Amino acid sequence: MWLSHFAAAGRDILVCVSMRIDTGARRRLQIAGLSLLIVCGPAHAAAPVMSDEFRQLFQRGAASGAYAGIAVGLIEGGEQQTWFFGDAKKAALPDADTAFEIGAVSDVLAAILLARAAVEGKVRLGASMREQLGTDISWADGDLAATPVVALATQQTTLPATPANLFPASVDDPYADYRNGDLLAFLANWRAPSGARRNGYSALNAALLARVLARAYAGDYAAVLADKVLVPLGMTHTVFDDPADFPTGHAFGAPVAHWHFAALAAAAGLRSTLADLLALLRVNLHPDTSPLRAALLLARQSRATDENGGLGLGWNIHDVAMDEQTWPLVWRASETGGFSTFIGFRSDKQQGLVILANSAVALAPIGLAWLSGQPAPAAPAPPYVAELAKVERYPGLYRLLDGADVVVRAQGTALSAQLRGQPPWPLYALAEDVYASSDGAIGVTFVRNIDEIGGLLLRTDRGFVSANRLSARAPRLSRNPISVDAAALARYAGDYVVAADVMLRVAASSEGLSVQYTGSAAIPMRAYAPDRFSDADGGNGIIFRRDEQGRIDSATIELAGGEREATPAHWRVP
Numbered sequence: 001m002w003l004s005h006f007a008a009a010g011r012d013i014l015v016c017v018s019m020r021i022d023t024g025a026r027r028r029l030q031i032a033g034l035s036l037l038i039v040c041g042p043a044h045a046a047a048p049v050m051s052d053e054f055r056q057l058f059q060r061g062a063a064s065g066a067y068a069g070i071a072v073g074l075i076e077g078g079e080q081q082t083w084f085f086g087d088a089k090k091a092a093l094p095d096a097d098t099a100f101e102i103g104a105v106s107d108v109l110a111a112i113l114l115a116r117a118a119v120e121g122k123v124r125l126g127a128s129m130r131e132q133l134g135t136d137i138s139w140a141d142g143d144l145a146a147t148p149v150v151a152l153a154t155q156q157t158t159l160p161a162t163p164a165n166l167f168p169a170s171v172d173d174p175y176a177d178y179r180n181g182d183l184l185a186f187l188a189n190w191r192a193p194s195g196a197r198r199n200g201y202s203a204l205n206a207a208l209l210a211r212v213l214a215r216a217y218a219g220d221y222a223a224v225l226a227d228k229v230l231v232p233l234g235m236t237h238t239v240f241d242d243p244a245d246f247p248t249g250h251a252f253g254a255p256v257a258h259w260h261f262a263a264l265a266a267a268a269g270l271r272s273t274l275a276d277l278l279a280l281l282r283v284n285l286h287p288d289t290s291p292l293r294a295a296l297l298l299a300r301q302s303r304a305t306d307e308n309g310g311l312g313l314g315w316n317i318h319d320v321a322m323d324e325q326t327w328p329l330v331w332r333a334s335e336t337g338g339f340s341t342f343i344g345f346r347s348d349k350q351q352g353l354v355i356l357a358n359s360a361v362a363l364a365p366i367g368l369a370w371l372s373g374q375p376a377p378a379a380p381a382p383p384y385v386a387e388l389a390k391v392e393r394y395p396g397l398y399r400l401l402d403g404a405d406v407v408v409r410a411q412g413t414a415l416s417a418q419l420r421g422q423p424p425w426p427l428y429a430l431a432e433d434v435y436a437s438s439d440g441a442i443g444v445t446f447v448r449n450i451d452e453i454g455g456l457l458l459r460t461d462r463g464f465v466s467a468n469r470l471s472a473r474a475p476r477l478s479r480n481p482i483s484v485d486a487a488a489l490a491r492y493a494g495d496y497v498v499a500a501d502v503m504l505r506v507a508a509s510s511e512g513l514s515v516q517y518t519g520s521a522a523i524p525m526r527a528y529a530p531d532r533f534s535d536a537d538g539g540n541g542i543i544f545r546r547d548e549q550g551r552i553d554s555a556t557i558e559l560a561g562g563e564r565e566a567t568p569a570h571w572r573v574p
Contacts, residue, residue: 048076050083053376057366058085064382068250068359069094071274075281075345075352082274091247096275099243100356101259102341103334105277106270107206108299109238111153111314113213113229115295122216125150132212138188138574152209153313154304158192159202160501162519165571167505171426171521172337175203175268176260183207183263188574193500200306203267210266221266232292233283235276240269249338251360251438252428253383256338268336274354281345281352284330300330320372322348329371333364337438342367386413386429394446395474398456398467406458406467407539407560408444409474417444417458418539421562423517475561477538479528481512489513492544496555496566504557504566506542515542515557534558 050072061067062085069086071094086093094100117123123132129152130137130145139145144158151157163186168174183204214221217228222240230238237243248255261269284300287293302310302317310317312330319326331344342363345352353371355363365377391413398406407418415435418424425442427435433446433453443459447466455468489508496504498517505516513533514522523540525533534541541558555566 047079048074048081050074050081051376054366054370055083057376057379058083060379061361062086064379065253066359066361066380066382067357069098069247070355070357070359071096071098071100072356073274073278073352073354075278075285075350077350080278080282082278094247094274094356094358096278097237097273098356099237099246099271099273100341100358101249101268101336101339102270102272102277102356103268103336103339104201104203105272105332105334105341105343106266106268107153108280108314108332108343109225109229109235109270110206110209110213110266111312112233112292112295112299113225114149114153114209115298115313116228116292117213117216119294119298123149123212129208129212133215136211136215137184138572140187140189140572141191144187144192149209149212150303150313152205152212154311155201155205155306156198156304156311157202157205158196158198159204159208161200161202162501163204164190164497164501164503164518165495166519167503167516168519168521170257171519172257173259174519175264176262178262178264180263184574185571189569189571191500203261203264206267207264225266229292232290234279235272238270238272238276240265240271243271246271247358249336249358249360251338252430253385256360258338259336268334274356277341277343277354277356278352281343281354284345285347285350285352300328302328318368318372320346322373329368331364331367331371333362333367335360335362344368344371346371381431384429384431384434386415388413390432391415391429393453395472396453396469397471397473397475398469400458400465400467402465405470405561406456407474408456409537409539417442418560419562420560421564422559423520423523424540424560426521474537475539477534479526479534479538481526481528484512484527486510492552495569495571497569498557498564498566503569504555506555513542515540 058070062070067085069091072083074081082096084093084095114123118125126148128146128148130139132149147157165182165186166178169177210221214224217224242258246258249258250256261267283290284296287296290296299313300315302312304311308316309319315330316332318329318331320329327346327348329344329346333342338358338360340357340359340361340363342355344367351371353367355367357363361380369375369377391410394415395408395410398408400406405420409416415427416424417427425437427444428438430436436443441461445457446453447455447457453469455466457464457466492513493506493508496506498504502518507514512524512526514524516522523535525535525542527533531544539560543556544552545554547553552568557564557566
């Protein structure tokens with residue numbers, strides 16, 4: 001009988017000496033009560049291999065420009081391999097020490113710090129935020145204050161995805177101006193709508209968690225994270241500051257600004273490298289080698305569920321089937337304005353994967369397919385650059401089947417769409433006739449009647465709805481501006497409440513007013529009558545109303561023919 005080599009999951013490949021044992025000798029061993037012992041010695045495991053289909057996916061994406069640069073690292077058993085893709089003629093290829101924005105993967109490291117604090121008795125996972133933060137925060141929402149700390153790390157709070165008082169100076173770097181004072185003001189005044197349930201991901205969760213952890217360790221959050229998590233894990237190039245050689249991010253085929261997160265940095269502000277993230281996965285695959293063993297194991301325990309499966313502390317947990325059993329695939333993915341990240345590992349296969357790109361493209365489908373043993377998804381479509389002559393075909397007034405109107409406007413090659421009663425959405429070209437908002441939540445596909453645009457198909461979180469084109473021109477109402485002195489303009493300025501999670505900021509300048517919805521770009525407006533202002537197209541405006549003493553007590557916002565009411569926000573300053 002010939003005995004050959006074998007391998008065991010989680011161990012080095014063992015090579016066994018082939019031996020031939022005749023039947024008689026085997027029988028004599030059995031009679032003597034001796035067991036057959038095969039002595040095997042460890043050998044060097046083969047380097048991990050990338051399959052041809054995944055290699056072709058990355059090569060095609062890089063060749064088409066969908067990926068500006070991409071770095072991939074794979075751990076299998078005790079071995080590791082890295083690959084780098086991109087167009088070297090356009091930019092330097094990334095390497096293992098190239099920094100990338102890792103976005104919401106920052107949550108994972110915050111959660112590991114929480115797990116360590118829990119193991120050390122610094123924080124109780126079940127304690128309320130009010131208990132852990134003491135008098136550091138003034139809470140308007142008592143139910144939120146009573147929410148357990150663990151809910152911050154599992155995205156199980158009622159906090160909105162975007163704080164109502166987020167008014168970016170530039171939508172190209174939307175969180176850069178959100179300071180601690182803004183966060184404290186939000187918490188001191190915001191209340192969840194009646195009957196509100198868990199909202200899903202919110203950067204506010206990690207921002208609050210950072211305050212809990214900084215207080216627990218009596219230090220600055222960035223310094224505590226470095227001392228308690230990053231350095232012990234060997235992640236010495238993971239930082240909140242922009243590195244000197246930080247590559248440019250890309251979205252929709254164009255360079256974009258780096259994102260900065262100010263008071264929300266714990267949620268998405270870290271920059272990291274392929275080498276550091278592989279170090280994070282190695283220690284998760286072999287937690288017994290780390291002083292953070294208990295924290296690492298605690299963080300990966302499933303505590304809740306969402307549409308992706310289980311939720312640990314900072315981690316998503318996706319069950320995969322193997323050998324008639326299910327095993328946890330632990331992962332996290334993120335996209336910022338111009339970068340994408342996927343990290344994930346499977347302890348049953350001793351396999352870890354990191355994919356980093358300095359392009360805003362979805363990497364989660366690739367990473368999950370790879371670690372699940374599924375076929376590679378299709379390569380991303382190449383970026384589409386819209387031509388001015390083609391963009392000019394789309395503007396107009398469209399009517400949806402439910403009777404609502406959509407106004408499409410163009411400014412150069414930039415396109416926007418606006419529903420009645422909503423602020424305009426900037427749209428980005430994905431292909432000819434196909435556009436989407438920057439976060440992908442809104443999609444617009446223009447429908448042709450031979451060579452003419454005859455309608456559109458609008459995609460939102462509620463599904464798809466079609467619209468017929470009523471006019472080949474966007475509505476425009478010409479108004480004659482009037483002059484208003486600076487002192488009078490200043491009296492309009494301030495924040496106004498539109499809904500529980502939506503506010504309006506009115507700012508005054510020498511040119512007039514600007515009106516800005518939560519998270520949106522400011523819209524310049526000029527007065528055309530007392531207390532009445534309008535934008536250049538006349539499609540958006542605001543009408544202020546006064547009380548008996550002549551003070552502004554409310555406003556009506558006109559948005560593409562729809563109206564919304566707003567009242568001055570008398571927020572407490574904490």
